[in-house]
Amino acid sequence: DAGVIQSPRHEVTEMGQEVTLRCKPISGHDYLFWYRQTMMRGLELLIYFNNNVPIDDSGMPEDRFSAKMPNASFSTLKIQPSEPRDSAVYFCASSFSSGSGTGELFFGEGSRLTVL
Amino acid sequence: AQSVTQPDIHITVSEGASLELRCNYSYGATPYLFWYVQSPGQGLQLLLKYFSGDTLVQGIKGFEAEFKRSQSSFNLRKPSVHWSDAAEYFCAVGATGGSYIPTFGRGTSLIVHP
Numbered sequence: 001d002a003g004v005i006q007s008p009r010h011e012v013t014e015m016g017q018e019v020t021l022r023c024k025p026i027s028g029h030d031y032l033f034w035y036r037q038t039m040m041r042g043l044e045l046l047i048y049f050n051n052n053v054p055i056d057d058s059g060m061p062e063d064r065f066s067a068k069m070p071n072a073s074f075s076t077l078k079i080q081p082s083e084p085r086d087s088a089v090y091f092c093a094s095s096f097s098s099g100s101g102t103g104e105l106f107f108g109e110g111s112r113l114t115v116l
Numbered sequence: 117a118q119s120v121t122q123p124d125i126h127i128t129v130s131e132g133a134s135l136e137l138r139c140n141y142s143y144g145a146t147p148y149l150f151w152y153v154q155s156p157g158q159g160l161q162l163l164l165k166y167f168s169g170d171t172l173v174q175g176i177k178g179f180e181a182e183f184k185r186s187q188s189s190f191n192l193r194k195p196s197v198h199w200s201d202a203a204e205y206f207c208a209v210g211a212t213g214g215s216y217i218p219t220f221g222r223g224t225s226l227i228v229h230p
Contacts, residue, residue, distance in 0.1 A: 004159070033217075042222040043206065056217070091159055103167075104150070105218065107159030 002026070006092050006108035014116050018080040021111045024073055025094030033105065034067055034077050035091040043091075049075065050097075082115045089113070118143040118209045122221035129197050130229045137192040137224050139181075139207030148210040149190040150218060151181055155203045163205075166190065177201070202228040 005024040013019055025032050034046040047057040052069045060067070064083070069075040079086055089112050093105040119142040129135055141147060148167055152160040164175025171183040181192045190207060204225050210218040 043220045045217065048217060093159075103148075104162045104165060105152075105160070107152075107161070109157075109159045 004092055004094050004106050004108035006090075006111050008111055009109065010112045010114075012114045012116065013082055015083055016081040017115075018078065019082045019086075019113060019115075021077040021090050021092075021113070023075045023077070023092030023108060025075070025092070026096075026106055027073065029094035029096045029106070030072075031095040031097060032069060032075050033091075033093040033095070034075070035093065037089045037091060037110070038087075046077070079113075082113075084115045087113055087115050118147060118219050120207050120209050120219055120221035122205075122207055122224050124224045125222070126225045126227060128227040128229060131199050132196050135192075135194045135197045135201070135226070137205050137207075137226070139190045139192065139221060140188050141190060141207070141209040142188065143209055146185070148218070149181075149183060150208040150210070151175065151179070151190075151192045152206045152208060152220075153177075153203050154206065154223075160206060163192070197226075197228055199228045199230060202226055 007022045030051050033048040036044045036046055046059045047067045048055055049069045065079055067077045089110045091107050091110045093107045095105050121140045123138050150165045151163040153163050154160045163179050164173050166173050166183045174180050179194050181190055183190050204223045206223045207221040208218040
């Protein structure tokens, strides 16, 4: 069974360019999370979806960031325009909710973004 | 709201030595508790989890953790560390009941000397 699949694994872009990160969650999982990891701030939750609906986007740093989940098998995180301070590793994770809530998170391998 | 503290940013041990990584949480009721490991260039992988029952939980790769309610702790242990255990370790806490979102600690970087 395939795990969470993220693309691209590495992205180098110039300031001002649009960046789109993609995620395919594990089939059957109903929660999807986007995290950002940096040395300074650690692992930050940006946004999460339940059944394709955004539930909490309070972690999204600015209006430059947007996320969508058009269907159960695909999500995107877009940064437009990108800035050097957006350089980080972005993780997608998915989870299956039992009757009492979500359990283990399954993480993708991450997308390392460098904005020059 | 729940929170997690991992007081040690870095831990250095010699191969074959025992290991204990500390985790303290803040939550009003019995939480769900997790330890994840992140190898360089990889995503996070679950080591073990505590939901209820026996307070000593066994995980993968020879790790175990003990839930101590009185100390609000969930420390991770391993009796003998291998060089391949060098990684970043994250403790996470989730609320029980209904839908919850886990809160992660800042992580502890484990360095293993030969």
